[in-house]
Amino acid sequence: MTSSRPLSKKPFVQKLIAVTRMQLFIPVMALLLLVIFNLIADPSFFAIKLGYNSANQPVLSGYLITILDYGSELAILAIGMTLVTSASGGQDISVGASIAIAGSVILKVLCGNESRPDHMKAPIIVAFLVACLVAMLFGAFNGSLVAFFKIQPMVATLILFTAGRSIAAWINNNELPIIAEPEFSYFGTFIPGIPIPTPVFIAAACMLIIFLALKFTNLGLYSQAVGINPHSSRLNGINPAVVKLITYMILGLCVAVVGLIKVSRISTINYSVVAKDIEMDAILAVALGGNSLGGGKFSMPASIMGAYIIQFLTTTLYKFNVDSTALPAYKAVVVIILVVLSAPVVREKINQLKKSSSKKSVKEAA
Amino acid sequence: METGEVLKMRGICKYFPGVNALQNVDFTLRSGEIHALMGENGAGKSTLIKVLTGVYVKDGGTILIRKNTSDAAGEAEFEEAHIRSPQDAQNSGISTVYQEIALCPNLSVAENMFIGRSGAFTNWADMNKKTGELLKSLDIPATPRQQLGSCSIAVQQMVAIARAVDMKCRVLILDEPTSSLDEQEVEKLFKLMRDLKEKGVGIIFVTHFLDQVYEVCDRITVLRDGTLVGEYVIEDLPRVKLVSKMLGKDLDDMSDIKSESDVGAVDRNTTPVLEAVNLVSNAGIKPFDFTIYKGEVNGFTGLLGSGRSECVRAIFGADKVLGGKVLINGQRVRIKKPIDAMKHGIGYLPEDRKKDGIVADLSVRDNIILALQVMKGFFRPFSKAKAEQMAQEYIKLLDVKTASSDTPIGQLSGGNQQKVILARWLLTNPDFLILDEPTRGIDIGTKIEIQKLALKLAAEGKSVTFISSEIDEMLRTCSRLIVMRDRKVVGELNGDELTRNKVMATIAGGEEK
Ligand SMILES: Nc1ncnc2c1ncn2[C@@H]1O[C@H](COP(=O)(O)OP(=O)(O)OP(=O)(O)O)[C@@H](O)[C@H]1O
Ligand SMILES: [Mg+2]
Numbered sequence: 001m002t003s004s005r006p007l008s009k010k011p012f013v014q015k016l017i018a019v020t021r022m023q024l025f026i027p028v029m030a031l032l033l034l035v036i037f038n039l040i041a042d043p044s045f046f047a048i049k050l051g052y053n054s055a056n057q058p059v060l061s062g063y064l065i066t067i068l069d070y071g072s073e074l075a076i077l078a079i080g081m082t083l084v085t086s087a088s089g090g091q092d093i094s095v096g097a098s099i100a101i102a103g104s105v106i107l108k109v110l111c112g113n114e115s116r117p118d119h120m121k122a123p124i125i126v127a128f129l130v131a132c133l134v135a136m137l138f139g140a141f142n143g144s145l146v147a148f149f150k151i152q153p154m155v156a157t158l159i160l161f162t163a164g165r166s167i168a169a170w171i172n173n174n175e176l177p178i179i180a181e182p183e184f185s186y187f188g189t190f191i192p193g194i195p196i197p198t199p200v201f202i203a204a205a206c207m208l209i210i211f212l213a214l215k216f217t218n219l220g221l222y223s224q225a226v227g228i229n230p231h232s233s234r235l236n237g238i239n240p241a242v243v244k245l246i247t248y249m250i251l252g253l254c255v256a257v258v259g260l261i262k263v264s265r266i267s268t269i270n271y272s273v274v275a276k277d278i279e280m281d282a283i284l285a286v287a288l289g290g291n292s293l294g295g296g297k298f299s300m301p302a303s304i305m306g307a308y309i310i311q312f313l314t315t316t317l318y319k320f321n322v323d324s325t326a327l328p329a330y331k332a333v334v335v336i337i338l339v340v341l342s343a344p345v346v347r348e349k350i351n352q353l354k355k356s357s358s359k360k361s362v363k364e365a366a
Numbered sequence: 367m368e369t370g371e372v373l374k375m376r377g378i379c380k381y382f383p384g385v386n387a388l389q390n391v392d393f394t395l396r397s398g399e400i401h402a403l404m405g406e407n408g409a410g411k412s413t414l415i416k417v418l419t420g421v422y423v424k425d426g427g428t429i430l431i432r433k434n435t436s437d438a439a440g441e442a443e444f445e446e447a448h449i450r451s452p453q454d455a456q457n458s459g460i461s462t463v464y465q466e467i468a469l470c471p472n473l474s475v476a477e478n479m480f481i482g483r484s485g486a487f488t489n490w491a492d493m494n495k496k497t498g499e500l501l502k503s504l505d506i507p508a509t510p511r512q513q514l515g516s517c518s519i520a521v522q523q524m525v526a527i528a529r530a531v532d533m534k535c536r537v538l539i540l541d542e543p544t545s546s547l548d549e550q551e552v553e554k555l556f557k558l559m560r561d562l563k564e565k566g567v568g569i570i571f572v573t574h575f576l577d578q579v580y581e582v583c584d585r586i587t588v589l590r591d592g593t594l595v596g597e598y599v600i601e602d603l604p605r606v607k608l609v610s611k612m613l614g615k616d617l618d619d620m621s622d623i624k625s626e627s628d629v630g631a632v633d634r635n636t637t638p639v640l641e642a643v644n645l646v647s648n649a650g651i652k653p654f655d656f657t658i659y660k661g662e663v664n665g666f667t668g669l670l671g672s673g674r675s676e677c678v679r680a681i682f683g684a685d686k687v688l689g690g691k692v693l694i695n696g697q698r699v700r701i702k703k704p705i706d707a708m709k710h711g712i713g714y715l716p717e718d719r720k721k722d723g724i725v726a727d728l729s730v731r732d733n734i735i736l737a738l739q740v741m742k743g744f745f746r747p748f749s750k751a752k753a754e755q756m757a758q759e760y761i762k763l764l765d766v767k768t769a770s771s772d773t774p775i776g777q778l779s780g781g782n783q784q785k786v787i788l789a790r791w792l793l794t795n796p797d798f799l800i801l802d803e804p805t806r807g808i809d810i811g812t813k814i815e816i817q818k819l820a821l822k823l824a825a826e827g828k829s830v831t832f833i834s835s836e837i838d839e840m841l842r843t844c845s846r847l848i849v850m851r852d853r854k855v856v857g858e859l860n861g862d863e864l865t866r867n868k869v870m871a872t873i874a875g876g877e878e879k
Pocket of ligand 2: 411412413465541779780781
């Protein structure tokens with residue numbers, strides 16, 4: 001029974017191709033479409049220029065650089081969102097608000113009670129660590145609601161989604177502290193002498209960390225098992241609630257990192273605008289990576305790729321002067337296409353088509 | 367009342383990646399017959415049924431269904447049925463009870479009976495009333511408004527059957543409907559099947575219980591490795607021949623495996639491997655005592671719902687323990703959750719494979735290593751090579767039929783899923799292994815292998831607790847039986863008392879006549 005079909009000569013290689021095709025099929029197609037569209041519409045989209053910024057430092061610029069820059073924020077969030085989705089079968093919609101909180105905390109620690117301090121009151125790393133702690137606490141809050149009180153993730157995180165930005169403003173008494181020192185801006189812009197935006201390096205570091213975490217711990221196995229079947233996970237000695245909680249706290253860490261990038265970019269914060277709607281993009285990144293939003297199995301590289309493709313789309317739309325208020329409508333179209341494409345009915349059809357075409361080709365070869 | 371063919375499947379083929387699930391299979395069903403579909407685990411029985419009911423789209427072959435009319439000569443006319451969805455199948459008069467219960471546990475019993483039917487009921491009171499009547503006529507211990515998930519698997523299974531039966535059908539398919547039923551319930555089901563047969567319904571019956579085949583069936587079709595072995599009238603195919611047709615070889619005689627393996631008398635004077643005193647959980651069982659010694663195989667027996675599974679779940683920490691104490695090798699231990707039990711060398715193969723056993727989308731490999739991996743710890747994952755090696759070892763040992771160790775376990779046949787879960791616990795090398803219905807859905811050859819395995823473990827100095835609805839199986843393996851009735855331990859049978867009659871009598875209550 002384990003015998004392979006007589007048609008296939010190298011079942012293993014074929015299977016490998018089939019599997020990668022399944023998961024990465026949609027994101028790769030989406031990327032390809034975007035690239036082709038831009039090539040036809042305006043090839044200058046792909047131009048990259050080396051220039052100098054106001055501080056006379058070499059910096060790269062161009063649409064692709066923008067994509068890498070802002071896509072990195074999304075990629076970092078997508079890492080946490082993927083884990084949350086996998087383990088809890090739902091999404092955290094409070095990440096945008098939480099980023100505002102994290103950013104606000106960083107500014108609070110650095111500025112104290114002054115709104116324009118001459119010097120930072122604490123090392124940046126301390127401010128960042130405090131922000132990590134706070135973001136993880138808020139993650140734990142969301143996580144406990146989901147894990148222990150069994151509230152639907154979207155509903156549970158709605159609380160922070162609604163209240164988060166007010167909390168962020170409250171932390172700094174509704175003031176907008178500004179940091180004058182240039183070092184602080186390195187995290188969101190450029191490090192002197194390095195022409196590539198720093199967020200790219202930060203994202204790379206996060207990817208490396210999550211890669212190692214997935215390789216050297218059972219994070220992946222546990223969160224997938226819990227997402228697929230919490231009952232049998234429990235009978236195999238896993239504590240599903242704790243696993244869910246941990247994924248929300250990891251997402252909290254990702255939020256803190258993005259919070260740092262966000263406030264560093266402009267050396268201050270705008271509570272109502274910072275990271276607005278970013279949760280939707282992060283969720284979309286997970287979906288675009290071909291991961292089920294219902295939880296369970298996931299592919300981290302696919303989610304990360306999804307993040308950059310979302311940014312590719314956003315940047316393309318911006319380039320063609322789509323109004324930023326209309327942006328969500330265009331993305332909605334993408335979401336619809338995605339959801340339809342990944343629906344089981346359509347999958348089945350595509351598979352059938354694939355099958356019949358492969359049969360045909362074999363026949364022709366014979 | 368046999369009145370000619372209603373269904374002809376010809377040259378059916380179905381391929382999955384790496385697996386020829388069906389190759390050129392013919393199957394014919396006559397109205398008014400009960401037709402057994404037999405074969406080993408993974409032979410393709412469920413796949414054939416799913417092709418017929420539109421769950422899978424076939425890769426080749428034709429399905430012909432008799433028209434309701436006949437031509438002038440009185441010959442039956444057939445038309446090709448293009449079944450693309452379960453709805454199509456229903457419209458063609460085919461109704462099905464699948465191997466894995468496919469109802470909605472969070473809906474009520476009545477809702478489950480009526481969802482997805484054309485001409486849906488809107489009158490709730492009427493729906494509940496009709497369901498109530500139906501449940502009563504079939505003697506199903508459930509109420510219409512009860513949430514389905516709160517019923518035992520057996521009751522859920524009966525509800526699924528009732529649902530299928532209630533739909534007007536010409537062809538009724540039952541894929542291992544009896545695997546979680548006890549003897550009385552099976553009898554009820556058989557009565558129902560005979561009634562339907564009298565009414566001219568053609569019934570396809572999949573089971574691994576040979577006795578049941580010879581009790582109700584008229585014809586047998588045997589599949590092996592996705593191909594047709596043949597179709598036989600029941601009288602022409604004695605049991606031994608049937609088994610050899612299924613396996614493709616003769617089965618060694620296994621009637622008395624207990625004497626064959628050298629399980630000596632268990633030494634009851636040592637400290638028990640595990641002793642539970644007055645243990646009680648939140649699953650509604652009365653406090654019970656339990657002991658098991660090194661090298662012993664004992665078992666819980668009783669009717670369904672008598673609390674067998676709940677007892678072992680309490681020992682394993684699967685349900686919340688409310689009182690009592692547990693001693694392992696004489697030491698008091700606290701088992702609050704499964705991981706505690708696992709750390710004390712206890713393994714538990716749960717009764718409900720789909721809900722508590724498999725992690726459907728994970729690979730066979732991950733499913734095999736899961737328990738051992740969790741015991742080893744979060745920060746110490748097995749290398750891929752090591753995991754693969756262990757998985758391969760057990761796939762081979764238990765002869766799991768799977769395209770590869772990367773295949774998601776949900777794609778395996780029911781029996782092969784069970785083997786994977788068994789492999790998972792064997793891999794943890796427990797001192798005390800609890801097997802709750804380990805042979806459910808397992809073919810006859812493998813069933814005996816598993817019974818032998820339990821005895822072999824005992825011979826190696828491990829302890830095993832065995833639960834099965836099949837009394838004969840229990841008698842073959844266990845040297846001591848704990849009898850349960852109404853969620854309470856009511857007796858214990860040893861040595862000479864281990865006879866079928868005595869067990870039945872104790873289960874039913876009252877003394878042996
Ligand atoms: N969805 C699927 N994807 C891939 N392979 C599958 C799928 N369903 C079944 N198979 C494979 O097809 C073969 C036949 O499976 P099937 O479920 O029909 O067996 P079965 O005869 O019903 O066995 P059992 O007695 O264990 O229920 C098995 O090898 C199984 O692994
Ligand atoms: Mg089956």
